[in-house]
Amino acid sequence: MRLMLPFWQRLAITIAVMLAASYAAGWIWQWLTGLALPSYGAGLVGGLAALPTWHFLRRIRPAGGA
Numbered sequence: 001m002r003l004m005l006p007f008w009q010r011l012a013i014t015i016a017v018m019l020a021a022s023y024a025a026g027w028i029w030q031w032l033t034g035l036a037l038p039s040y041g042a043g044l045v046g047g048l049a050a051l052p053t054w055h056f057l058r059r060i061r062p063a064g065g066a
Contacts, residue, residue, distance in 0.1 A: 003061050010057040014050050021049035 004010075022042035029037035 005057055005060065005062055010054065013057060014054050017053045018046035018050045022046035 005013075022045050025045040026037040026042050029035070029041070
């Protein structure tokens, strides 16, 4: 039987990565241009960061032990 991370853990990590990526993109955009990043741009960056994160988390297994 192949053990995977529970769904709720994968979802929580993916949402955290999405939020961090969109925040970082907004901060970098503000620093480079002096303008606020539009919300759809931040959403696009967050969504694109979530895809590889979700697939990576599907492949890893929890640590063996307790």
